[in-house]
Amino acid sequence: MQRPKRKNPVLRTRLPTLPPAARSRVALGLTAAAALGRFELQQCRDCGTVQYPPREACQKCLSVRLDWKPQPTGGELIAQTVLHHSNDLFFRERLPWRLGLVKLDCGPTVVAHLHAGALEKVRVRAMLDRAGQAVIVALPQKENGDMADDRQLREFTCDPRNRKILITDGKTAVGQALVQGFAKSAAEIIWVGYAEPWKKFAGFDELEKIPQVTLMPLDVTDSKNVKELAAEIAGKVDIVVNNAEHHRTFGISSRQGVETARAEMDVNYLGLLRLAQEFGPAMRARGADGAASAVAWVNLLSVYALANFPPHGTFSASKAAAHSLAQCLRAEMRPAGVRVVNVFPGPIDDEWNQLLPPPKIAPAALAKSIVAALCEGIEDVYPGDVAQEWLERWRDNPKALEREISA
Amino acid sequence: MLAAPVTVPYVRYSIRAAHWWLARTFSALLEAARLRKDEIDGLTVSSFTLAPDTAIGLTQHLGVSPRWLDHIPLGGASGVVALRRAARAVQAGDADIVACIGGDTNHVDSFRLTLANFSQFARDAVYPYGAGGPNASFAFLTAHYMQRHGATREDFGKLCVAQRANALKYPHALFKKPLSMEDYLAARPIAEPLHLFDCVMPCAGAEGFLVLAEDRARSLGLPFVRLQGTIERHNAFASDPVQMRAGWALDRDDLYAQAGCKPGDIDFVQTYDDYPVISLMQLEDLGFCEKGEGPAFVRKHSFTHDGSFPLNTSGGQLSVGQAGAGGGFLGMVEAIRQLSGHAGARAVKDAKLGLVSGFGMINYDRGLGSGAAILAASQA
Numbered sequence A: 001m002q003r004p005k006r007k008n009p010v011l012r013t014r015l016p017t018l019p020p021a022a023r024s025r026v027a028l029g030l031t032a033a034a035a036l037g038r039f040e041l042q043q044c045r046d047c048g049t050v051q052y053p054p055r056e057a058c059q060k061c062l063s064v065r066l067d068w069k070p071q072p073t074g075g076e077l078i079a080q081t082v083l084h085h086s087n088d089l090f091f092r093e094r095l096p097w098r099l100g101l102v103k104l105d106c107g108p109t110v111v112a113h114l115h116a117g118a119l120e121k122v123r124v125r126a127m128l129d130r131a132g133q134a135v136i137v138a139l140p141q142k143e144n145g146d147m148a149d150d151r152q153l154r155e156f157t158c159d160p161r162n163r164k165i166l167i168t169d170g171k172t173a174v175g176q177a178l179v180q181g182f183a184k185s186a187a188e189i190i191w192v193g194y195a196e197p198w199k200k201f202a203g204f205d206e207l208e209k210i211p212q213v214t215l216m217p218l219d220v221t222d223s224k225n226v227k228e229l230a231a232e233i234a235g236k237v238d239i240v241v242n243n244a245e246h247h248r249t250f251g252i253s254s255r256q257g258v259e260t261a262r263a264e265m266d267v268n269y270l271g272l273l274r275l276a277q278e279f280g281p282a283m284r285a286r287g288a289d290g291a292a293s294a295v296a297w298v299n300l301l302s303v304y305a306l307a308n309f310p311p312h313g314t315f316s317a318s319k320a321a322a323h324s325l326a327q328c329l330r331a332e333m334r335p336a337g338v339r340v341v342n343v344f345p346g347p348i349d350d351e352w353n354q355l356l357p358p359p360k361i362a363p364a365a366l367a368k369s370i371v372a373a374l375c376e377g378i379e380d381v382y383p384g385d386v387a388q389e390w391l392e393r394w395r396d397n398p399k400a401l402e403r404e405i406s407a
Numbered sequence B: 001m002l003a004a005p006v007t008v009p010y011v012r013y014s015i016r017a018a019h020w021w022l023a024r025t026f027s028a029l030l031e032a033a034r035l036r037k038d039e040i041d042g043l044t045v046s047s048f049t050l051a052p053d054t055a056i057g058l059t060q061h062l063g064v065s066p067r068w069l070d071h072i073p074l075g076g077a078s079g080v081v082a083l084r085r086a087a088r089a090v091q092a093g094d095a096d097i098v099a100c101i102g103g104d105t106n107h108v109d110s111f112r113l114t115l116a117n118f119s120q121f122a123r124d125a126v127y128p129y130g131a132g133g134p135n136a137s138f139a140f141l142t143a144h145y146m147q148r149h150g151a152t153r154e155d156f157g158k159l160c161v162a163q164r165a166n167a168l169k170y171p172h173a174l175f176k177k178p179l180s181m182e183d184y185l186a187a188r189p190i191a192e193p194l195h196l197f198d199c200v201m202p203c204a205g206a207e208g209f210l211v212l213a214e215d216r217a218r219s220l221g222l223p224f225v226r227l228q229g230t231i232e233r234h235n236a237f238a239s240d241p242v243q244m245r246a247g248w249a250l251d252r253d254d255l256y257a258q259a260g261c262k263p264g265d266i267d268f269v270q271t272y273d274d275y276p277v278i279s280l281m282q283l284e285d286l287g288f289c290e291k292g293e294g295p296a297f298v299r300k301h302s303f304t305h306d307g308s309f310p311l312n313t314s315g316g317q318l319s320v321g322q323a324g325a326g327g328g329f330l331g332m333v334e335a336i337r338q339l340s341g342h343a344g345a346r347a348v349k350d351a352k353l354g355l356v357s358g359f360g361m362i363n364y365d366r367g368l369g370s371g372a373a374i375l376a377a378s379q380a
Helices: A025-035 A173-184 A204-209 A223-233 A259-285 A310-336 A363-376 A384-396 A398-405 B018-033 B055-062 B075-092 B110-116 B120-125 B134-149 B153-167 B181-186 B214-220 B248-259 B276-285 B294-300 B316-320 B324-339
Strands: A040-044 A066-070 A074-083 A097-104 A109-114 A121-128 A134-140 A164-167 A189-194 A213-217 A239-242 A296-300 A339-343 B002-011 B042-046 B068-071 B097-104 B189-191 B204-212 B224-234 B268-270 B353-362 B367-377
Touching: A025 A040, A025 A066, A025 A121, A025 A134, A074 A109, A074 B134, A074 B189, A097 A121, A097 A134, A097 B134, A109 A121, A164 A173, A173 A189, A173 A204, A173 A363, A204 A213, A213 A223, A223 A259, A239 A259, A259 A296, A259 A310, A296 A310, A296 A363, A310 A339, A339 A363, A363 A384, A384 A398, B002 B018, B002 B324, B018 B055, B018 B097, B018 B204, B042 B055, B042 B075, B042 B324, B055 B068, B068 B075, B075 B097, B075 B204, B075 B224, B075 B324, B075 B353, B075 B367, B097 B324, B134 B189, B134 B276, B134 B294, B134 B353, B153 B181, B153 B276, B153 B294, B153 B316, B204 B214, B204 B324, B214 B224, B224 B248, B224 B324, B248 B276, B248 B367, B268 B324, B276 B294, B276 B353, B316 B324, B324 B353, B324 B367
Parallel strands: A109 A134, A164 A189, A164 A239, A189 A213, A239 A296, A296 A339, B042 B068, B042 B097, B268 B353
Antiparallel strands: A040 A066, A074 A097, A074 A121, A097 A109, A121 A134, B002 B204, B002 B224, B097 B204, B224 B367, B353 B367
């Protein structure tokens, strides 16, 4: 993909539009799966029929016991078209637009957005579009080098290639791994925040050597500092990765006073709020700003946001608060087509989780899964085995998880 | 019997509501048959843009009190289905004279709104994919048909060009300029392989006819045509991965058996023609040629009203305009005119038997409803 030309600052920035977002409730099953990067269709628990579009009853046996189940993604492209006319503004601005009619190996025929390289045999994915709703995308059967650069596919992903990234904390192992990850995926500029700029932190020199990196003093607990940084770069940032976090052990009874909890809230919850207030409006205005528009906001949360982990009780509470605020941010960024990606790792293999037994996710693996989620257009990321297992337990029975982890 | 074919002249855009168009149709029927409002005791209504009203709301709007009423929201299958419902009602004595009316208004933005909310499946699984509407759906069917049966753009063009020639002799057609094959081929692409002249133009308009018993038609002094046979089928061949055929293929033997004739006896055909590919599919499924032989059939015949196979003799929707659900009545109204000697300059010579076909409701990836009727001139 060619690096996008510098834009003429005198010309008007195109305002964001969204593809049609209305769905029936039953169709949101596809969205729920796509948010996690899964391809699931309705399957009848009684007769096994796989069906699409989603229905309220099995079209074969009329059972209403329908589950969303992972399905094989192979299919055959039976017809294709290129739209040169659309009734909708979003697509009208993006014509011509390719569509395919795909007969899935698992049964149904689906209408799909069609990748330019897709031939007879295709594989499909459910992806979130700019409106945050799932759509089916048909891709070439085999991965190829520049596949991600497809003009249409980039409307469904948040690919960092040629984009400008802000990573809010470069001092942590995760922050440094993120910088490496984005540098490798051809981000154009990576601004890296670091608090307490009078102290040189471990890893500073390595970061400085990366050509795309610019280190910027940033303390998310300092409203003035956040405002000043936003004044400088908010109108250019395409992806914010808020990885700044404050993490201490213990719950309620092992510690006196509220200072530690307040510090956690100040970074983990209010830090997000400060950043969102200062960077959100500018990003919302740039949701359709050419081939490298403002596209995503990543929050480093924790699986403990789903259910409190008492040995890290106040930290869990601050992450739960941040999760709730991130849902608000998601709703507010959606009209601009900017995706809020929430990341829910299990314990990270860092100093604050020293006493937890493995498996713990390595900072590099966490960074990798965040970059991959942006490339694949995933909205809720549960990186690593622990997070995946927590997710399954939580989806299966939230009350059971609460009891299990407090035992 | 069918009588009193009426058309409320189409316009591209209208500031009137659907109720206005349906009221004009009803009034035109009364005038054509010289009836009082209360003499019509049955009513069927087909319209998309009548919402939130249905047929029953229209009774109060028009101040009528029918003893038999049906709302038939079947799009392009509405005309045939309305005839079937009405004929049974008259046969059973539920009504003496049924007015079958269908039509829609077209505001500047109403087509987009109709598409966005056409069906649950369309909203969930089609409209978010480029919002191409029926153009995109028929692009798939056309692409597949071309690939499978070797149809070319010229084959579709031949139908469009012939229908335009027919339309030039039909006063209500919105398209008044001749169309040449060069014009057709040079048109801009809309949804490949469909180009501009493959696509119907949405417009406002309405159509209607009366269904009544023969003796009643005679006592009123109305020219009439006879219903010889009719079929209807919905969601046929659901397991075909892409639409290659519709219900006609299941029921056509029954249709010709009811009418006591063969495809070769038919003097003209009015297909539902929002896109030319579907006309070919109808000709195949209704037995005028074998499946897949549509292209060869097109190359062998000429389709103007004076051609070897008169088709869509008023120009069809492609050259008249698609007045929403009125499009499902266009062929029926034209067939009545042809068989009762009211087709003027575009009359099919010595037409005694005509076939009208309906096709409607692209609910998801295909048209669900299909129907057909064979009509005969009253002298036949």
